[in-house]
Amino acid sequence: MTQSRTSLIAWLQAGPMMLVFVAFFLLPLIFVVIVSAWDYNEYEMLPAFSFRGYTDTFEGCIVQLPELCTILKTYAKTVKLCFLTWLITLTLGFTIAYFLAFHIKSKTWQILLSLLCTIPFWTSNVIRMIAWIPLLGRNGLINQGLIDLGLIKVPMEWLLFSEFSVVLAFVHLFTFFMVVPIFNSMIRIDHKLIEAAYDAGASGFQTLVNIIIPLAKPGIVIGSIFVITIVMGDFVTIGVMGGQQIASAGKIIETRLNALQFPAAAADAVILLGITIVIISMLTRLVDIRKEL
Amino acid sequence: MTSKSTLELVQVSKLFGNTVAVDHIDLKIPEGSYCCLLGPSGCGKTSTLRMIAGHEPVTSGDIIIGANNVTDLLPAGRNTAMMFQSYALFPHLNVIDNVSFALKMRGVDKAERHAEARKLLALVDMQAYEQRLPAQLSGGQQQRVALARALITKPQILLLDEPLSALDPFLRLRMRTELKRLQRELGITFIHVTHGQDEAMALADLVVLMNAGKIEQQGSPREIFNYPRTEFVAKFIGGHAVIRAGQSSVAVRNDRLILKSPSDGVSGPFVAGTIKEIEYQGTFVRVSIAGEEGNDLAAELSDDTIDQMNVSIGDRVLVTWNADQAHPLNSSQIATVPTAGAA
Numbered sequence: 201m202t203q204s205r206t207s208l209i210a211w212l213q214a215g216p217m218m219l220v221f222v223a224f225f226l227l228p229l230i231f232v233v234i235v236s237a238w239d240y241n242e243y244e245m246l247p248a249f250s251f252r253g254y255t256d257t258f259e260g261c262i263v264q265l266p267e268l269c270t271i272l273k274t275y276a277k278t279v280k281l282c283f284l285t286w287l288i289t290l291t292l293g294f295t296i297a298y299f300l301a302f303h304i305k306s307k308t309w310q311i312l313l314s315l316l317c318t319i320p321f322w323t324s325n326v327i328r329m330i331a332w333i334p335l336l337g338r339n340g341l342i343n344q345g346l347i348d349l350g351l352i353k354v355p356m357e358w359l360l361f362s363e364f365s366v367v368l369a370f371v372h373l374f375t376f377f378m379v380v381p382i383f384n385s386m387i388r389i390d391h392k393l394i395e396a397a398y399d400a401g402a403s404g405f406q407t408l409v410n411i412i413i414p415l416a417k418p419g420i421v422i423g424s425i426f427v428i429t430i431v432m433g434d435f436v437t438i439g440v441m442g443g444q445q446i447a448s449a450g451k452i453i454e455t456r457l458n459a460l461q462f463p464a465a466a467a468d469a470v471i472l473l474g475i476t477i478v479i480i481s482m483l484t485r486l487v488d489i490r491k492e493l
Numbered sequence: 494m495t496s497k498s499t500l501e502l503v504q505v506s507k508l509f510g511n512t513v514a515v516d517h518i519d520l521k522i523p524e525g526s527y528c529c530l531l532g533p534s535g536c537g538k539t540s541t542l543r544m545i546a547g548h549e550p551v552t553s554g555d556i557i558i559g560a561n562n563v564t565d566l567l568p569a570g571r572n573t574a575m576m577f578q579s580y581a582l583f584p585h586l587n588v589i590d591n592v593s594f595a596l597k598m599r600g601v602d603k604a605e606r607h608a609e610a611r612k613l614l615a616l617v618d619m620q621a622y623e624q625r626l627p628a629q630l631s632g633g634q635q636q637r638v639a640l641a642r643a644l645i646t647k648p649q650i651l652l653l654d655e656p657l658s659a660l661d662p663f664l665r666l667r668m669r670t671e672l673k674r675l676q677r678e679l680g681i682t683f684i685h686v687t688h689g690q691d692e693a694m695a696l697a698d699l700v701v702l703m704n705a706g707k708i709e710q711q712g713s714p715r716e717i718f719n720y721p722r723t724e725f726v727a728k729f730i731g732g733h734a735v736i737r738a739g740q741s742s743v744a745v746r747n748d749r750l751i752l753k754s755p756s757d758g759v760s761g762p763f764v765a766g767t768i769k770e771i772e773y774q775g776t777f778v779r780v781s782i783a784g785e786e787g788n789d790l791a792a793e794l795s796d797d798t799i800d801q802m803n804v805s806i807g808d809r810v811l812v813t814w815n816a817d818q819a820h821p822l823n824s825s826q827i828a829t830v831p832t833a834g835a836a
Contacts, residue, residue, distance in 0.1 A: 392581035396547050400595035400646070401569030410597075414585045 203355075236466035245462050253467030257452075271452070275475065278449040281363065281438070282431045285370040289427050290420065292371065295379025297419070298412070300392075301386035314383065316374050329369050329440045335359040336368075361443025369441040370431055377430070378423035385419030423485050432476045443471070449475075456482075497559040498524045498572065498649035498682060500545065505554035507540045508705075514540040516706035517554070519719035521697060522684065524649075527676050529693035530686045532703035533729065539654060539690045541703070544576045545684065547653050555693035558650065568706060570597075574648035578655045582627040590615070592641045599782055606686060614640040616675070633664045638674070647669055657692060669695060690730050694718065701829040715749040719746075723823045733791045734812075735822065743819040752780065754810040763813040764788045768806050771799075780804070 233382035261269035268276065304310045321330055335341045337360040343355035358364055389412065397407040397480070413420075435450030449472045456465035500522040507515040515537040517681045522528045530538040543549035545556060547568035563571045569596055582591050589610050590597075590754045596606035614620045617637035627635055636656065643651055656672065657665045673696055677687055693700045694714040701711045709729075710722045721727035727735050727744035734745050753759055766784035777793045784790050804810065 287522070388580060388753075392577050395568075396575075396577055396581040396583070396642075397598075398548065398595070399568045399575045400598055400642070401567075401600045402594075406598055410594075411583060431651065487657060 217278070219284055232466045232469055235463055238463040238466075238468045240461055242462045243460065250463075253461075253463040253465075254471075257463055257467055270447075273337045274447040274452060275350055275449055277447065278432060279475075281366060281448070282428055284363075284367050285374065285431050285491065286424060286427055289375045289378045290365065290424065292375045292383055293423055294416070294420070296375070296379050297383035297386050300383050301389070312389075315380055320361075320372065320376070325373065325436070326440070329374060329437060332365065332372075332441065333360065336365055338378060361441070361445060362441070363446065366438050366441045366446060369437050370434075373437065374427050376425040380424040381426070382419035385416040389415050395448060424483055425480055429476055432479075433472060461491075499559060500682065500684070501555075502541070502545075502555040503555040503557065505541070505544060505556065506552045506638060507537070507544060507549065508552045512700040513706050515544070516710050516815055518703075518706075520701060520711070522682060522709060525680050525682055525700040527673065527696055528685065528699040528701060529688060529697035530701050530703060531688070531693040531697075531729075532682065533707075536703040537706040537727060538701075538703050539686075540642065542575075542652050542654055542684060542686045545571075545650070546573055547571055547576070562728060569646075571650075572648055573805055574643040574646055575637075575652040576639050576643045576654065576656055579659060580627075581633055581637045582638060582642070584627055586626075588619065588627070588630070588638050590627050591627065591638055592645055594642065609645060610641070613645055614638075616644070617641045623789045632660055633790065636668060637662070644679070648681065650674075650684060653683060653685040653694060654689070656769075657687070657689075657776055667691075672749055676768055694730075702729065705731075720820055721822065725807050734788075734792075735818075736784075736788050736790070737786065738762075740836045742822045744815045744822055745819050747778065747779075747791055748793040749789065749814055749818040750794075751813050751815075752792055752794065752798075752804065754802070754804075755809050755811055757811070759813045760809050762819065763811045765789065765809070766790065768804055768808045768810060771804070771806060782810060784812065 233247065236253050237249055237251065238248040239248045239252055256269055259270070261272060266297055299312055304313060323331075333340070337343070338355045338357065340358070340360070343352075346352045347355065393411055393415075394407055397411050402410065406421060433450050435448060435454045438446050439447045439449060449468070453465050453468045453472070456462075456468060500520075502520040502639075504517045506513070506517050518541065531537045540549060544551050545562070547566060547570075551564055555562055556632060557575070557684060558571060568575070576583055583594065586594065589607055592613055593601075593606040593610035596609060601609075606692055611620060611623070614623060617640050618774060619634060619637045619641065622630060622638075624705075626636070630638065636659075653672070657668055659666060669692060671684070672683070685692075685696060695715055698716050699711060700714050702709045702717060704725050710717055710726045711814075712720075712722060717726065718730055718732070721744050722731060724735050724742060724744070727733040734750060736743050736745065738810060753763070755765070762784050764782075764784040764786075765780040766788070768780060769783050770779075770781040772779040772781070774793075774798075778796055778799045780792045780794060782790045782792065792812060
């Protein structure tokens with residue numbers, strides 16, 4: 201009796217979140233999957249079962265092998281940008297979180313410095329991206345400065361509207377998403393454990409590898425999920441910072457949508473989702489996050 | 494010539510900002526002894542231990558182990574090992590990896606370090622648990638693992654920071670016996686920080702009683718109990734009546750106090766008072782007496798004596814003692830202490 205009542209209360213408590221989840225995540229996802237298997241022509245979708253969305257996407261890919269077709273090249277590029285962003289945000293995020301958690305002794309300063317990290321979020325995404333343009337442009341601050349110093353003769357073209365500027369903007373935008381979960385894992389590490397490691401003769405590096413990284417793993421994985429999912433699906437940052445010249449998985453979907461080819465767009469979305477799930481599940485195999493939450 | 498692991502502190506001080514935690518202490522702990530650093534919280538005992546371990550830099554003074562000045566050495570270079578208060582086991586490593594951690598850091602290969610760890614797990618009777626994670630162990634089991642982990646480097650001095658405080662009273666007594674047995678079998682020095690005088694009495698060869706950053710008194714438990722040097726010692730160690738007479742005061746063991754009725758003549762020193770409380774304690778009866786001049790006493794008498802005297806609450810009594818049982822206290826170091834006998 202009491203058993204069933206507590207379970208009823210538990211369901212009621214979980215209910216609102218479940219409804220939001222079903223209405224705004226699960227149902228749209230199901231629609232996307234259904235639509236991805238519909239047929240279409242130049243101007244409308246046809247509610248008939250067809251894999252055209254998928255086959256059109258990979259059109260000619262098998263014929264061209266071993267040369268990569270456009271779509272595969274695009275996915276490869278997206279994964280490459282994502283990997284670079286992940287690597288840099290992880291390195292930066294881990295270092296910043298380490299500094300905050302272990303070198304800043306007072307709680308007040310820890311909070312203050314964490315808040316400082318949120319300052320970039322006071323302006324919108326687009327403004328934060330556009331702000332790079334006067335800095336990196338051909339006649340931007342950096343090129344002008346280097347030319348005036350006589351260090352270079354011609355402006356460096358690769359600073360803006362390049363993979364460099366895309367990754368730079370991603371790092372700028374998303375490092376904080378790494379810092380927070382890693383910091384959160386790190387402040388839960390008992391300082392006595394580090395003393396115990398020193399007592400056992402571990403060097404600073406050995407302590408980092410054997411104690412701190414394993415104990416910060418949940419934070420590392422959660423931060424990585426944030427960064428990877430955002431970057432894999434991005435088309436705005438790649439568009440603005442890549443000068444609309446760099447293709448990405450997100451941009452393919454956008455292009456299809458603009459052409460009103462909804463089944464094809466949905467098929468691309470499903471493919472992207474699949475790839476992202478594969479990456480995330482590889483990550484989560486490293487650590488059981490359910491245990492840590 | 495001092496033996497190779499005699500520990501000597503020479504004028505060691507520790508300041509945290511302007512706060513003096515440890516104030517110019519000198520201490521010599523012979524090889525193979527069980528030493529308890531005893532004192533109320535904030536007396537500097539833990540800071541002293543951490544300085545010996547190398548986890549806290551000394552502000553001034555020297556720490557010498559055997560023939561080496563280890564003052565500026567890293568923790569691992571001192572031939573000491575520390576067992577932390579809450580054990581500080583690595584939560585992500587199982588028992589055997591926790592125990593063999595120090596050997597892994599030295600680059601010992603897996604088979605060899607696990608074999609060594611198993612020997613130590615056998616010593617603390619934990620072989621059956623080598624695959625468990627710390628969270629799957631009880632407090633007492635965690636402590637055994639922590640002990641094995643500290644001992645794997647074969648330290649000459651084992652430092653224990655309040656090792657028994659996290660255990661329930663029953664387990665505490667059992668582990669206390671076990672610590673003493675281990676120390677005896679291994680023949681190494683144990684330095685054990687505690688605020689429980691009963692723990693120190695039961696375990697130590699050498700009790701070092703600290704107060705406000707200084708060593709108040711050191712000696713064997715019997716010396717300290719029978720000849721407390723200051724009022725602080727007498728009160729902290731418990732079981733003593735501190736009796737003030739004018740400027741000076743003396744300590745008399747509670748079980749050496751004698752009760753007389755006012756009609757009996759008393760030839761020696763005495764304090765007159767009224768019985769406040771009579772508590773039966775099994776092996777003795779405690780009679781609390783509100784004495785004159787603020788001398789509150791608690792005489793511990795055998796039930797036979799109580800039966801013969803036939804006293805009750807509110808009676809006027811004279812409390813007396815044999816003059817040779819009274820130890821004059823050094824009044825210059827009177828300090829406030831928590832209630833004597835606090836665990």
